[in-house]
Amino acid sequence: MKNVVLKLHNIKKIYKVKDENILALDNINIDFELGKFYLIIGHSGSGKSTLLHLLGLIDNADSGEIIFNDNNISNLNSKELAKLRNEKIGYIFQEFYLDKYLKAYENIMVPMLINKNFSNKKEIFKRSLLLLDKVGLEKRKNHFPKQLSGGEQQRVCIARALANYPDIILADEPTGNLDINNEKYIFNLLKELASENKCVIMVSHSSDAKNYADVILEMDNGRLKRI
Amino acid sequence: MLLIKKFFRQKSNYFLIILISICFAFSLTISSISNSIHAYWENTILNEIIFRTYELRDLPNVDEAKKILDNISEVEGYFPSSDYTVNTWVKGINSDKDLPVMSLYGIVGSQKVVVGEEITNDNKDENVLICPNKYLPYYSTELRDYDESKEIDLTRFLNKTISLVSHEESDNKQKTAHFKIIGLYEADNEYADPRACYTYYTNIEELRNLFETSKYEITSSSDHDLLFQIKNIVDEEKVLKELENNGLYATKIAGINTQIALKSLYSLISVKKVITISLILILIFITLYKEKINRSNLSINKLIGYDNKNIIKQTIFNNALLLFCSFIILIPLTHIYLQVFQYYLPLYDNNFKDVTFALAFSNLINIFFIIMFIMIILIVISFLSNHKSNILEDISS
Numbered sequence A: 001m002k003n004v005v006l007k008l009h010n011i012k013k014i015y016k017v018k019d020e021n022i023l024a025l026d027n028i029n030i031d032f033e034l035g036k037f038y039l040i041i042g043h044s045g046s047g048k049s050t051l052l053h054l055l056g057l058i059d060n061a062d063s064g065e066i067i068f069n070d071n072n073i074s075n076l077n078s079k080e081l082a083k084l085r086n087e088k089i090g091y092i093f094q095e096f097y098l099d100k101y102l103k104a105y106e107n108i109m110v111p112m113l114i115n116k117n118f119s120n121k122k123e124i125f126k127r128s129l130l131l132l133d134k135v136g137l138e139k140r141k142n143h144f145p146k147q148l149s150g151g152e153q154q155r156v157c158i159a160r161a162l163a164n165y166p167d168i169i170l171a172d173e174p175t176g177n178l179d180i181n182n183e184k185y186i187f188n189l190l191k192e193l194a195s196e197n198k199c200v201i202m203v204s205h206s207s208d209a210k211n212y213a214d215v216i217l218e219m220d221n222g223r224l225k226r227i
Numbered sequence B: 001m002l003l004i005k006k007f008f009r010q011k012s013n014y015f016l017i018i019l020i021s022i023c024f025a026f027s028l029t030i031s032s033i034s035n036s037i038h039a040y041w042e043n044t045i046l047n048e049i050i051f052r053t054y055e056l057r058d059l060p061n062v063d064e065a066k067k068i069l070d071n072i073s074e075v076e077g078y079f080p081s082s083d084y085t086v087n088t089w090v091k092g093i094n095s096d097k098d099l100p101v102m103s104l105y106g107i108v109g110s111q112k113v114v115v116g117e118e119i120t121n122d123n124k125d126e127n128v129l130i131c132p133n134k135y136l137p138y139y140s141t142e143l144r145d146y147d148e149s150k151e152i153d154l155t156r157f158l159n160k161t162i163s164l165v166s167h168e169e170s171d172n173k174q175k176t177a178h179f180k181i182i183g184l185y186e187a188d189n190e191y192a193d194p195r196a197c198y199t200y201y202t203n204i205e206e207l208r209n210l211f212e213t214s215k216y217e218i219t220s221s222s223d224h225d226l227l228f229q230i231k232n233i234v235d236e237e238k239v240l241k242e243l244e245n246n247g248l249y250a251t252k253i254a255g256i257n258t259q260i261a262l263k264s265l266y267s268l269i270s271v272k273k274v275i276t277i278s279l280i281l282i283l284i285f286i287t288l289y290k291e292k293i294n295r296s297n298l299s300i301n302k303l304i305g306y307d308n309k310n311i312i313k314q315t316i317f318n319n320a321l322l323l324f325c326s327f328i329i330l331i332p333l334t335h336i337y338l339q340v341f342q343y344y345l346p347l348y349d350n351n352f353k354d355v356t357f358a359l360a361f362s363n364l365i366n367i368f369f370i371i372m373f374i375m376i377i378l379i380v381i382s383f384l385s386n387h388k389s390n391i392l393e394d395i396s397s
């Protein structure tokens, strides 16, 4: 039970659309550990993204508890949640959400600029170059998002997600818009992050993904089971 | 610093800066022109004696009113409304024999000068007269009958000095004063008294002292009226207010409707208002539109861990930068506008001819506050539209 960073206890999420109730998450119980690469698979609409939203602290469960590093997150206010998101969680989406007016390295600097653990701009600048290096884009630091390919943009997103030394990396179909070579690169990168003692949780439809993950979870109609 | 870089990478911001500075420079230009003109008028036209003379009518207690006027430092002086006159004999107008009686009145501006000059601030203390162009003397102070055949054309006496003589039984008691006729009014006017000349009231006072005529010799109903003058037209409001506080209600004896006289100025001012209001509306719409476009960017920032406070700070910074840049550009732009207007406006309207348009500090302050006000509106709008936003909805949109 050591190294548990995130604990879900009896989590339920219900979407109410008009008179209909959609049970998106049905009684989820799971522990996520540092140093492991989790893969979540499942049919479309089974609730994978919903789960990731809860883990990313951008949505609330209707019942149950989320324990983050021994703290119940329901006790936190929006400011504390924002701080947690900033410092502990890196989020990667299928779409590459980058600020189109910022260069690659500047996009990576953004989360660090409000992090009090960084004392000066120079340090932040250096780290953003280091992260670009890590994702193999050191030569593209001055390029704007529209000057980068999809795969390159996603790598910038990953570098940005890593900026504040997060414990948890959440990736929702990160390679959904990428070709096979880029996919391999990204999966390897995420695996490497897990080996650096981060908790990586990825949703993917790719059949290849299984070869990289330590733990495979299947989502089925709001229920989660280990495979 | 990232925010500044980002700001200047957005083309829409340049567009906004140009739009704001052009519109506000126009607005500032019009205010400056208006200010310059009003200042000019207040210093020249509106500050002439006639326009700063007021009447208090039907006073229950004239002495008390005088005391009140004495205590208002902005009041230059007062005198009885209609009877502040002196009758004199005139030498040298007709022939040596005839000395027609002339009534001198102390009310400046009661008649419009058609030839020559008015009595103004500059010449009021000199012995100057405004007289009818056709003068009808009466030959006895008692018998006030017109004799049109004795009409004298005063045109040839314009700018000449005449002698006014006190009416005494014995010649050696006679006193003489010299007055220059500087302007003539139309004697055929309905309300004109063709036997009356006008001078500044202090001259009448002096003349009375010289002629040893008692000051207020006539007691009649007009006893209850007073005329007074204030030193400077800019104090008008203050003085009238103070009188009102004492239960006295003064009316202007003459005025200019500046709204009509400065018609082209006021139409410019309405154009300015329309432009300012449309600019504010345009800015509000652009802000709303930008917020909508910016939503996903904003929610990314929220996702990365920016809380509402960080985001509001960014919004304030962006708007402040926008308006600061506009303000910087606006000042030289206004100077250029002013030059253009300085050249073209007098061609359309003579009222602008002698006025130098200058950018007044007070206008600048005004514009600054308007800009601050707009900034606050814009910030509130972005705040309201962000506050409701939900990361999930925005990210998927």
Ligand SMILES: Nc1ncnc2c1ncn2[C@@H]1O[C@H](COP(=O)(O)OP(=O)(O)OP(=O)(O)O)[C@@H](O)[C@H]1O
Binding pocket: A015, A016, A017, A022, A024, A042, A043, A044, A045, A046, A047, A048, A049, A050, A051
């Ligand atoms: N905002 C919402 N309002 C109502 N219902 C929602 C909302 N978001 C998700 N749902 C519903 O919840 C269920 C789970 O959705 P979710 O997005 O988690 O599925 P998913 O497993 O990520 O699917 P996919 O593989 O297609 O991305 C679906 O039935 C979906 O229609």
Ligand SMILES: [Mg+2]
Binding pocket: A048, A049, A050, A172
């Ligand atoms: Mg999904």
